[in-house]
Amino acid sequence: MVPPPEEMLSAGYALEYTYTRSVGPAIGRFLTGLRERRIEGVVGSDGRVIVPPTGYDPQTGETLENFVEVGSAGVVTTWAWVSEPRSNQPLQHPFAWALIKLDGADTALLHAVDAGDESRMSTGMRVRARWREETTGHIRDLACFEPEAA
Amino acid sequence: MENPVEEIQTPIRLDYQYTAGEATARFLRGLKQGRILGQRCPSCRNVIVPARGACARCGVATKEEVELPDVGTVTTFCVVHIPVPGSAVKPPFVCATIKLDGADIGLFHLVGGIPPDQVRAGMRVKAQWKPREEWDYTLENILYFTPMDEPDVELDDPRSSAHA
Numbered sequence: 001m002v003p004p005p006e007e008m009l010s011a012g013y014a015l016e017y018t019y020t021r022s023v024g025p026a027i028g029r030f031l032t033g034l035r036e037r038r039i040e041g042v043v044g045s046d047g048r049v050i051v052p053p054t055g056y057d058p059q060t061g062e063t064l065e066n067f068v069e070v071g072s073a074g075v076v077t078t079w080a081w082v083s084e085p086r087s088n089q090p091l092q093h094p095f096a097w098a099l100i101k102l103d104g105a106d107t108a109l110l111h112a113v114d115a116g117d118e119s120r121m122s123t124g125m126r127v128r129a130r131w132r133e134e135t136t137g138h139i140r141d142l143a144c145f146e147p148e149a150a
Numbered sequence: 151m152e153n154p155v156e157e158i159q160t161p162i163r164l165d166y167q168y169t170a171g172e173a174t175a176r177f178l179r180g181l182k183q184g185r186i187l188g189q190r191c192p193s194c195r196n197v198i199v200p201a202r203g204a205c206a207r208c209g210v211a212t213k214e215e216v217e218l219p220d221v222g223t224v225t226t227f228c229v230v231h232i233p234v235p236g237s238a239v240k241p242p243f244v245c246a247t248i249k250l251d252g253a254d255i256g257l258f259h260l261v262g263g264i265p266p267d268q269v270r271a272g273m274r275v276k277a278q279w280k281p282r283e284e285w286d287y288t289l290e291n292i293l294y295f296t297p298m299d300e301p302d303v304e305l306d307d308p309r310s311s312a313h314a
């Protein structure tokens with residue numbers, strides 16, 4: 001007699017690491033601004049405003065310290081729809097990852113756009129920041145962006 | 151600016167579904183019954199625990215099952231002073247490689263029931279099992295290995311331990 005096949009043994013296994021990351025002066029300045037619901041960039045050697053700020057000029061490598069505030073609304077320059085968000089993503093319903101060029105900035109910031117439906121997304125659309133109720137000095141102080149003209 | 155942000159928490163988490171293969175499943179089923187099962191390599195005759203279904207030394211499949219006692223010898227160890235995030239085990243604790251009697255490869259586990267600074271290579275230890283009703287398909291059925299009332303043993307030169 002053939003013995004019945006044994007049930008396969010399977011179990012959940014979570015691999016989790018805690019990291020504390022030193023952010024440095026430029027991103028530190030940016031995150032401190034977010035805590036106060038303000039988005040800051042830095043002026044590069046060519047006069048372009050870089051958001052989020054970099055510590056050094058992308059072209060010349062010189063130290064950048066001329067921080068400026070930019071708007072909390074801007075234009076989507078490109079985007080990708082996420083129909084099945086993962087548990088650690090900023091929104092738990094379908095959303096778009098987007099590059100957003102904020103008013104007064106010359107580079108784009110990557111963030112989530114809560115548009116509800118993919119059909120409401122388009123390159124060139126205007127979006128504005130939705131702030132988290134409690135800010136802590138983290139990129140997630142920006143809960144997400146949402147279409148400006150609803 | 152007051153209290154500028156200098157650091158952020160960026161935890162990383164990966165969720166896996168682990169499926170035990172044939173050899174590991176047999177080992178875990180043994181543990182569920184309070185038994186420690188290894189396998190003997192048909193080529194070098196080494197007893198491997200936990201068995202992986204093949205001998206890493208010879209590269210051949212292993213089938214012969216060998217039940218091992220829950221007593222053995224500490225071959226090497228490390229006193230851990232830094233807490234492991236998410237772990238219930240509080241430092242200082244002792245991680246050790248324990249060669250069970252009859253096995254040719256060490257089993258990685260904890261040594262307890264003794265101050266960490268008194269653990270020695272060559273120390274004879276015995277498994278401290280959890281209460282039987284708590285046994286599951288896991289090596290955690292053994293809380294730790296605890297010293298036996300036996301003299302230390304001389305450790306073999308690891309290069310001479312193979313039967314081949």
